[in-house]
Amino acid sequence: MGINCIKSRNILGIGNLSPEEISFILDTAESLKDILDRPIKKVPPLRGKTVVHLFFEPSTRTRLSFELAAKRLSADTVSISAAASSVVKGESLIDTARNVEAMRPDVIVMRHSYSGAPHLLARHVNAAIINAGDGTNEHPSQALLDVFTVREHLGKIKGLKIAIIGDILHSRVAHSDIMAFSRMGAEVFVTGPATMLPPQAEVLGARVVMTIEEALEEADVIIALRIQKERQGESLIPSEREYARLFGISRDTVRLARPGALIMHPGPINRGIEMTPEIADGPYSVILDQVTNGVAIRMALLSLLLADTSRKSAEQ
Amino acid sequence: MKTVLFKGGRIIDPSQDWDFAGDILVDRGVIRDAGPSVSVASEVPVIELAGMWFVPGLVDMHVHLREPGEEYKETIASGTAAAAAGGFTAVACMPNSRPPNDSAAITRLVLEKAGMAGNARVYPVAAVTMGQKGERITEFGDLLEAGAVAFSDDGVPVANAAVMRRALEYSRNFDALIISHAEEPDLAAGGVMNEGSMSTLLGLKGIPAVAEEIAVFRDVCLAELTGGRLHIAHVSTRGAVEIIRQAKQRGVRVTAETAPHYFSLTEEVVEGYNTLAKMNPPLRTEEDRSAIIEGLQDGILDAVATDHAPHSSLEKECEFQIAANGITGLETALPLTLALVRGGHMSASDMIRSMSTRPSEILGIPGGTLRTGGVADITIIDPDSRFELTRERMHSLSCNTPFLGQTLTGQAVLTMVGGRPVYDPRGLLLS
Numbered sequence: 209m210g211i212n213c214i215k216s217r218n219i220l221g222i223g224n225l226s227p228e229e230i231s232f233i234l235d236t237a238e239s240l241k242d243i244l245d246r247p248i249k250k251v252p253p254l255r256g257k258t259v260v261h262l263f264f265e266p267s268t269r270t271r272l273s274f275e276l277a278a279k280r281l282s283a284d285t286v287s288i289s290a291a292a293s294s295v296v297k298g299e300s301l302i303d304t305a306r307n308v309e310a311m312r313p314d315v316i317v318m319r320h321s322y323s324g325a326p327h328l329l330a331r332h333v334n335a336a337i338i339n340a341g342d343g344t345n346e347h348p349s350q351a352l353l354d355v356f357t358v359r360e361h362l363g364k365i366k367g368l369k370i371a372i373i374g375d376i377l378h379s380r381v382a383h384s385d386i387m388a389f390s391r392m393g394a395e396v397f398v399t400g401p402a403t404m405l406p407p408q409a410e411v412l413g414a415r416v417v418m419t420i421e422e423a424l425e426e427a428d429v430i431i432a433l434r435i436q437k438e439r440q441g442e443s444l445i446p447s448e449r450e451y452a453r454l455f456g457i458s459r460d461t462v463r464l465a466r467p468g469a470l471i472m473h474p475g476p477i478n479r480g481i482e483m484t485p486e487i488a489d490g491p492y493s494v495i496l497d498q499v500t501n502g503v504a505i506r507m508a509l510l511s512l513l514l515a516d517t518s519r520k521s522a523e524q
Numbered sequence: 525m526k527t528v529l530f531k532g533g534r535i536i537d538p539s540q541d542w543d544f545a546g547d548i549l550v551d552r553g554v555i556r557d558a559g560p561s562v563s564v565a566s567e568v569p570v571i572e573l574a575g576m577w578f579v580p581g582l583v584d585m586h587v588h589l590r591e592p593g594e595e596y597k598e599t600i601a602s603g604t605a606a607a608a609a610g611g612f613t614a615v616a617c618m619p620n621s622r623p624p625n626d627s628a629a630i631t632r633l634v635l636e637k638a639g640m641a642g643n644a645r646v647y648p649v650a651a652v653t654m655g656q657k658g659e660r661i662t663e664f665g666d667l668l669e670a671g672a673v674a675f676s677d678d679g680v681p682v683a684n685a686a687v688m689r690r691a692l693e694y695s696r697n698f699d700a701l702i703i704s705h706a707e708e709p710d711l712a713a714g715g716v717m718n719e720g721s722m723s724t725l726l727g728l729k730g731i732p733a734v735a736e737e738i739a740v741f742r743d744v745c746l747a748e749l750t751g752g753r754l755h756i757a758h759v760s761t762r763g764a765v766e767i768i769r770q771a772k773q774r775g776v777r778v779t780a781e782t783a784p785h786y787f788s789l790t791e792e793v794v795e796g797y798n799t800l801a802k803m804n805p806p807l808r809t810e811e812d813r814s815a816i817i818e819g820l821q822d823g824i825l826d827a828v829a830t831d832h833a834p835h836s837s838l839e840k841e842c843e844f845q846i847a848a849n850g851i852t853g854l855e856t857a858l859p860l861t862l863a864l865v866r867g868g869h870m871s872a873s874d875m876i877r878s879m880s881t882r883p884s885e886i887l888g889i890p891g892g893t894l895r896t897g898g899v900a901d902i903t904i905i906d907p908d909s910r911f912e913l914t915r916e917r918m919h920s921l922s923c924n925t926p927f928l929g930q931t932l933t934g935q936a937v938l939t940m941v942g943g944r945p946v947y948d949p950r951g952l953l954l955s
Contacts, residue, residue: 324797345727
């Protein structure tokens with residue numbers, strides 16, 4: 209029942225990927241990962257391909273990760289910080305995209321502060337689109353690297369209990385993680401201040417609980433999310449101090465989980481708020497593995513999308 | 525056209541409890557006679573229209589004509605042409621033009637442009653507050669004298685309850701109608717669709733149903749306190765229907781409307797970030813949709829109004845978050861409401877009541893009846909004719925409707941204002 213390609217020509221969200229496709233992406237990433245440890249970290253499969261990174265929102269880690277992934281595979285890469293370009297001049301997203309498209313890129317990796325912006329782009333350009341985070345909707349490559357990291361350490365996903373703690377409502381990582389882990393057969397529990405939990409979160413595939421104890425009990429994986437005290441001028445929590453006391457991951461709360469439970473965080477961490485430094489740097493923290501695996505996952509996505517387009521054009 | 529006999533139709537007039545097969549004689553702009561069989565002198569031209577409905581001209585009490593200020597989206601001429609094509613002989617236009625209609629000068633401008641266009645009749649709704657800012661109420665007396673038929677800050681809610689109280693109080697000097705765009709602004713802030721499972725799936729900020737319900741309840745309480753006459757615009761939730769039902773039972777002077785999209789669609793249509801499904805209030809759930817239909821059935825919702833809100837591709841072909849609210853409705857309301865009749869949800873008579881008789885009564889304007897001696901605002905409907913809703917066949921300057929490309933059933937075949945054809949695609953009155 210193995211598959212050898214992904215159906216969609218874009219990666220817009222976990223919502224569009226089947227469990228088989230997710231497994232296939234993870235397997236591909238696994239086979240590419242060793243390139244990162246070679247003395248010469250470059251292989252030729254995407255030579256002559258062009259990847260444009262169109263970032264309408266600041267990003268350090270995700271952008272660097274995508275750029276390195278493309279370069280490792282020998283693609284030509286260009287990065288545009290759109291906040292400093294046409295958008296300021298009042299150009300519409302579709303016009304910006306069409307102009308980029310006119311220079312014939314093969315893939316556009318896009319981050320935007322509005323949910324659904326990459327979906328809009330995908331309807332108007334021919335290049336393949338990879339969503340590198342859209343508003344409060346999805347961040348599929350982050351979820352794939354999270355699933356990859358868990359599979360690498362625990363050998364499976366099915367049957368695991370995953371606890372996601374924090375601002376679920378505004379976290380695109382949480383949305384994609386919930387869908388990815390539940391699609392792969394894990395049981396996903398989410399908790400956080402109730403002001404930060406989405407209405408009817410069950411539709412994503414999560415069980416919502418109101419205390420960190422319920423979420424962490426017997427958990428195999430703990431994912432803490434970044435907290436922003438002020439969101440669009442709304443105070444969703446009374447203080448960071450109270451958040452840290454109720455939902456921060458510490459030595460005490462980790463004891464509720466299974467011994468050896470993995471500690472994860474999509475970064476950047478507010479040390480002392482989402483988790484104590486000893487947990488972030490502790491033996492079960494796989495936070496930096498996540499970062500390394502991110503490059504492998506993004507290499508997999510690029511090579512799968514581009515393998516597909518070259519095959520399509522060969523058929524024509 | 526002087527005198528003509530329309531023969532063999534189904535005459536539906538809720539104002540007189542009429543629903544029978546018969547004829548209508550129109551003479552010099554007036555309904556001269558109507559009944560099961562009207563006989564005339566041999567020289568009077570006869571138009572035989574078997575199977576068609578003869579109804580009082582449809583009245584849309586909630587449209588946005590965009591003039592003055594946004595003529596690239598719609599003009600009074602194009603909007604009233606769309607109205608006529610949709611079977612409407614009269615529309616009430618909301619004041620959120622640029623500048624807003626908060627003065628007699630703008631009210632007169634709207635009426636003058638409408639007169640020049642000569643399509644459907646136009647009844648301006650003036651702003652409740654100056655500049656629609658929600659602070660100081662407008663000169664109701666002056667505006668009424670200029671031709672305004674009601675007051676509303678539609679598009680934005682009157683956020684301050686004390687200002688709304690004052691408006692409802694002051695309206696009593698004129699027995700004027702206050703139309704409420706009911707929305708609790710802090711609860712709705714930043715929301716772009718209904719709050720619920722779809723907003724969670726799409727990662728979009730939701731507007732909870734209670735944002736509407738709290739505001740409906742507030743305004744109903746204020747109408748009760750002041751004795752003012754209140755009309756709730758575009759009701760979209762089950763809870764709002766319930767609040768209005770209870771208020772009516774208590775004898776509060778409140779009426780209400782809903783729009784065809786609230787009984788035809790749900791939030792599911794937003795899937796794929798479809799900006800043509802973005803409106804305010806937002807499309808709700810199936811539970812709300814069925815409550816809206818029930819509300820129409822039992823008359824708690826008095827009127828079907830389109831909230832016709834034309835926008836160009838500039839406002840709609842963009843990110844969902846920044847897309848403008850609203851869809852066009854004048855050219856789809858008739859088939860969409862007919863679908864309720866075909867589905868057995870309401871009688872033909874109740875449909876015409878909610879699309880003609882009640883809105884005329886609520887606004888206190890002529891029309892809504894086929895009474896002998898009355899002005900001949902008449903719509904003739906072919907309830908079974910199917911058509912594809914294409915850009916080309918629409919009269920509105922904008923085509924922002926989620927029904928674009930669909931095949932709809934039922935349309936006007938003749939719209940007459942004062943006996944004069946304003947929409948006559950088959951050339952029935954050409955001779």
